[in-house]
Amino acid sequence: MNVRIASAAYAVPPDGETVEAVLDRERDRVQTTLAPLSPQARQKAAEGLGLSRVRVCGGKQPYDLVLDAASTAMADAGITGKNIDLILDYSTFPGENSQYLSIAHKLSAELGAETSLNLSFKAGGCGALHLAIKTAMGWMSTDENIQTALLVTGDTAPAGNRSLLPVTVQGDAGSAVILRRQGAEGPLLLGVEAMTLGHLHNAIALIKTNGHLEIKVDAGSIENDVMPIYYLNLYRLVQKVLASSSLNLNDVDHFIYSNISQRDRDGFRRMVGLPEGGLPLTPMAEYGHTFASDLVINYVHMRREGRIRPGQLLLFASAGIGFTWGVTLARA
Amino acid sequence: MFGPELLDKELNMEIKTAVRQFIAENVLLGVHQARIEDATPLVTGGLIDSIGMIGLVAFLEAQFKVEFEPREINVHNLNTLEQIEELIRKKLAVRDAGAAGS
Numbered sequence: 096m097n098v099r100i101a102s103a104a105y106a107v108p109p110d111g112e113t114v115e116a117v118l119d120r121e122r123d124r125v126q127t128t129l130a131p132l133s134p135q136a137r138q139k140a141a142e143g144l145g146l147s148r149v150r151v152c153g154g155k156q157p158y159d160l161v162l163d164a165a166s167t168a169m170a171d172a173g174i175t176g177k178n179i180d181l182i183l184d185y186s187t188f189p190g191e192n193s194q195y196l197s198i199a200h201k202l203s204a205e206l207g208a209e210t211s212l213n214l215s216f217k218a219g220g221c222g223a224l225h226l227a228i229k230t231a232m233g234w235m236s237t238d239e240n241i242q243t244a245l246l247v248t249g250d251t252a253p254a255g256n257r258s259l260l261p262v263t264v265q266g267d268a269g270s271a272v273i274l275r276r277q278g279a280e281g282p283l284l285l286g287v288e289a290m291t292l293g294h295l296h297n298a299i300a301l302i303k304t305n306g307h308l309e310i311k312v313d314a315g316s317i318e319n320d321v322m323p324i325y326y327l328n329l330y331r332l333v334q335k336v337l338a339s340s341s342l343n344l345n346d347v348d349h350f351i352y353s354n355i356s357q358r359d360r361d362g363f364r365r366m367v368g369l370p371e372g373g374l375p376l377t378p379m380a381e382y383g384h385t386f387a388s389d390l391v392i393n394y395v396h397m398r399r400e401g402r403i404r405p406g407q408l409l410l411f412a413s414a415g416i417g418f419t420w421g422v423t424l425a426r427a
Numbered sequence: 428m429f430g431p432e433l434l435d436k437e438l439n440m441e442i443k444t445a446v447r448q449f450i451a452e453n454v455l456l457g458v459h460q461a462r463i464e465d466a467t468p469l470v471t472g473g474l475i476d477s478i479g480m481i482g483l484v485a486f487l488e489a490q491f492k493v494e495f496e497p498r499e500i501n502v503h504n505l506n507t508l509e510q511i512e513e514l515i516r517k518k519l520a521v522r523d524a525g526a527a528g529s
Contacts, residue, residue, distance in 0.1 A: 135473075292497055319502040323470055326477045327484055328497055365478050 096236055098274050099281040100425060101174075101243075104167035105270035105392050106160040107150040107382055112257075114146045114264050114383065121258045129261060131315040140261035140314075145357025149257060149266030149383030157190045157249030158198055160269025164391075165202060165247055168271040172280075174243060176207030181234055181244040184215040185223040187386050187416065188250040188265075188301075188310075198249060212241070218291070220299070221353045221413040223248065223387040225289040225421025228274070232287065235276050246272040250386040253308040259299065259384075261314050263355045266383030270391035282409055282425035285340045288332040295320055295418040321418060326366045329414055332422040333367070336410075340424060344368060348407035348427075349397060353389040353414075354379035363412065375402065386415065403427050442491070442512040449486045454479040465508045480505075487511070493518040 118125060118141065129137045152160075161184075169175065184199035197215035202208070212234070219226050224246070231244040249269035257265050275281070298316040302309050337343055344367055352363045354377050364374050377393045385392065390411050397403050404427065411423040447463050454475055455463075469475045475483060483505070484495055493515065504514045 133471075290497070294498060319471070322477050323480050323502060323505065324477075324497055324500045327481050327500065330481050362476075362478060366481065 096232070096276065097278075098232055098235060098276050098284045099278040100284065101273040101275040101278050101281045102168045102171035103270070103272045103391050103395055103398075104164045104171060105268055105388055105395055106155075106163035106167070107266070107268045107385075108152045108155045108160065110151045110153045111148045111381075112151050113148050114144065117149065117257045117264055118260075121255060124255070125258050125260050128258075128312050128314050132261065132318060136261065136314075136318060143356060143358035143361075144264065145360070145379060146264050146266075146354075146383045147380045149264060150268065150381075150385075152190070152251040152267040157186060157188075157251050157267065157269055158201065160267070161186075161198055161202065161247045161249035161271065162205060162269075164249075164269045164271040165206060165245060168245070168273050169206070172273045172275070174273070176203075176211075177209065178243050179203075179206065179208040179211045179245050180241040181231060182208060182211050182213045183227045183231055183244060183246045184213075184248065185217075185219065185227040185246065185387060186215070186248045186250055187217060187220045187223060188252060189217075190249075190251050198247065202245070202247065206245075208245070211245075219417050219419035219421070220386050220415025221355065221384070221389060222289065222415040222417065222419035222421040224272070224390050224411070224413065225287050225423050226419065227387075228272075228284070228423055229287045229289055229421075231274050232284070235274075242276045244274045246274065248387045250388065253301075253310060256308070256310040257383075259310060259312055261317060262299070262312065263359075263384040266385050268382060268385035268388040268392065270385075270388035272391060282403075282427045285424040285426055286336045287421070287423040288336045288339075289419065289421040290328060290332060291417050291419045292324075292328075293417075298418060299416040325414060326362055328420045329363070329412055329422070330366055332420055333410065333412060336422045336424045342408065342424075346408050347410045349403060349409050350374060351390055351393050351397065351409060351411045353384070353412075354382065354393065355384050355389075387413070389413065442515050443508045445490055446483075446487070446508055446511050449490075450475065450483065453482055453486070463508065467508070468506050469508075470502045470506045487515065491515050491519065493522060
């Protein structure tokens, strides 16, 4: 089956906030979260983030961002709503006040995708893009009527919950990716691998306190349970997806990795054996970590800058809550 | 002839020695092996980070012909030489029992 990334786009809200202001406002929550860690680990938690600002939903909510991104991606791909056969919404935090049953269904109505199959699932955080791609490819492989898929995510932190230290600080964004079967334009998908470990579901969890959603980060679990296998699982998936195409790490031209923090990007860089500065610059300092939109943002920026040339091998990798790991391989 | 108890001790020594040597040479880049005691906390003590774990697990799997499930890899199982030795022994026992039963 021949499936290509026909287009991709993202949208961020115009309003922003400095990471310093976020951490100052959420100081008590941060201190409580980091309390189980050693003094050394507590100090390291806020170091090396590489994030200066985050974008913050105000007048525009995640659904609006998704609609903007989807409209741009459709225009870029030269399609209309009638061409869309499948809409997958993989938002992890679509908004506490989101009144929609499913972003996918509302999007279907507004885009004129009258016959699309619509599905929303909520899992994976930063790793969810791979779950969505794998799900779309699964649908495509079993239903020949599904030729074009629109994958979307729109995420915003619950009020007062932008800090996910010791991991990251969350900014808001929406993004869209269009996959086309038998298409002629865009990178050809060579493989996608994903894994989830449910026993780590509480490492970063959503809880409700006094009627409001809160993100609860179990810093001890992050340190003791997640981090020892964080890069190991990514590495194994990278090797698996490359091996299935008879390729190896040296064949990869561009690694497209998430914007969780600069220290995390350094870890990934070391994992794949790149020298210091070997990963491309991203807008992470301005946008913060935007969950699964990170990869779309970074991919779109690389394309805009003309860094991706025909024939080059792209490896998308990310890991997120759930806990979820994923890797996608494509040939431009 | 060695009794079962002595064989157990030899296996323990072999596991710890091999792992200690691997960590010293490959993860700690030449730090003297004597500094790695049986109970030295490797992960929580900062001697092995997340990237170092990739090499350590690959070494253990290749050296002892075992495979780790993702769930088995955490600080409760791999933080010290003693824990590593215990985990490897358990996995070898399961593997050998499986081989005997097949």
